[in-house]
Amino acid sequence: MYERSMLISEARVTPILVSDAPLLNLQGVHQPYTPRCVIEVVTEGGVVGLGETYGDREYLTALQTFAAHLPGHPVTASTRLWDLAAEILRPETVDADLLGERPDREMFGRRNLDKLHGIVVSAFEVALLDALGRTVDLPVHALLGGKLRDRVDYAAYLFYRWSEHPTSHASSDDWDAALDPGGVVRQAERMVREHGFRSLKLKGGVFPPEEEIAAVTALHQAFPDLPVRLDPNGAWSVDTGTKVAENLRDVVEYLEDPCTGTRAMAEVHRRARVRLATNMCVTTPGEIPEAFATDAVQVLLCDHHFWGGLQATQHLSAICKTYGVGLSMHSNTHLGISLAAMTHAAACAQGDLHACDTHRPWQTEDVITRPHRFDGGAITVPDEPGLGVELDREALARLHERWSGSDVRTRDDVAAMQVADPHWSMPSMPRW
Ligand SMILES: O=C([O-])[C@@H](O)[C@@H](O)[C@H](O)[C@@H](O)C(=O)[O-]
Ligand SMILES: [Mg+2]
Known part of the structure; x- marks a missing residue:
């Protein structure tokens, strides 16, 4: 039996927009604002564990769906998150855009269900480890061996x-x-x-x-x-x-x-x-x-x-x-x-x-x-x-308010480049 204080009572996913620099790459240029998500996992013992990940619309939906299933899960059992992801995030329950090919959005390889599970599990695994470390008074690196x-x-x-x-x-x-x-x-x-x-x-x-x-x-x-x-x-x-x-x-x-x-x-x-x-x-x-x-x-x-x-x-x-x-x-x-x-x-x-x-x-x-x-x-x-970091709640609220007041929901370097050059499109590969 896990101690009750180690059980998750709530998991929050807060989308934010982070201001970004006009950095150029193959696809185009970084947008003025890029979406990220801050994850908070709250335990019955009142400890909050933090995570951070992508904030694009399709990931956000998957993260929120997953978060809703976490209450009752022990922060000591992050390896079990994989089974939970497989159970909840199935081809018929996730945004089809996450599973199809998008050469303009594939900076980290192919998009498929396994990749999505890895992304969602990672965001919450970090938050679980942070919560566990704070509970038992150990840094995350000690929990990793x-x-x-x-x-x-x-x-x-x-x-x-x-x-x-x-x-x-x-x-x-x-x-x-x-x-x-x-x-x-x-x-x-x-x-x-x-x-x-x-x-x-x-x-x-x-x-x-x-x-x-x-x-x-x-x-x-x-x-x-x-x-x-x-x-x-x-x-x-x-x-x-x-x-x-x-x-x-x-x-x-x-x-x-x-x-x-x-x-x-x-x-x-x-x-x-x-x-x-x-x-x-x-x-x-x-x-x-x-x-x-x-x-x-x-x-x-x-x-x-x-x-x-x-x-x-x-x-x-x-x-x-x-x-x-x-x-x-x-x-x-x-x-x-x-x-x-x-x-x-x-x-x-x-x-x-x-x-x-x-x-x-x-x-x-x-x-x-x-x-x-x-x-x-x-x-x-x-x-x-x-993790050794503390959440700045005012900053989080400010960046979330920016997200709420904006229609930017994905990182799209191709579209950002089209603002400067309407004829721009994702270069066909190999480009040179
Ligand atoms: O931020 C960028 O423009 C990078 O191009 C990034 O999106 C890549 O995923 C990355 O940094 C890389 O090493 O390929
Ligand atoms: Mg690279």
Whole structure:
């Protein structure tokens, strides 16, 4: 029998809109506001556990449906969330849009029921672990088996960008435009100066490969001691990917998703012998065997938001270690609850962990009372109970009010680009 105080009495899902920067990518540009969800799991003992995840309409509905079934569930039993998800979120009960192909929305691989279960389970698993940690006075990393490192390194996530959104009602930040090698290097200098990052990653797939090769080469010349990565989100053909890899062989730590699909990745690696990473062709356990057997991927970017949570991240790290594949972490626009969860997961990950991605420096607001600070490009792993963050209820209410007063319900970088260029559409692949 579980103690009554460990049972969930209520689970809340609060959609919010977070202001975002005009960051460019293959699909287009980030919207002025992007949807996220904050999860709160309240126990009979009065403890509140936090989670954060995607806020797009279709996920929101699935999260809310799932939340309604949680009262009575013990916070000690997060592995059971998978069975609950399979029971509740079935093809006939979920938004069809979640299961169909949407190349413009597939930055983290195929959309299918397993992926949806992983996303929903993850959001609540984090909140359950936070609640459990607060109840028993232990940090989440201790519940995961114990931290292997005291600090988690993150990479400066560089983007081609505009200085402002093309709409007048959007909020703006104080970053300059970066549309050429000089702009990218200046952006990196500020990121390194302000946060101390010791790895650099450029989001590519925006300009023809020669221009992105020039930008990455300029980064390498400006920061000869820092590892550099380039990620065009699968935009190149095998021939183009091979040429870029050959050009950047002595420059990049690895190339991330140069091409779309495991076979194309394996072929580029076979031809160029440059290390490749992915958060696109391996995003579910079922995609691991082919990718590892064909040596398509040498570094896997995990993301607890879609791999099924913090425990699933630990399992994945053990598999990668066994196969000699390195691990890093993928990110999308996120706030501090997600950053705390990523940090606990990364602290416990086994094997060869590369600096993790984070979009956090691009966000000007947060829903936690003490937003994280990067020190030497790293976050110190919190030892406070649970995730080690406190919800800022005023900020949550403000960002939720923004959501209520807006009709933005999904992240749609293609549509955001069409505001500036009405003729824009999702590029057909391979783009180059
Ligand atoms: O935020 C972006 O524009 C990124 O392109 C993101 O959506 C990707 O999912 C991601 O960062 C990646 O590494 O592919
Ligand atoms: Mg990527």
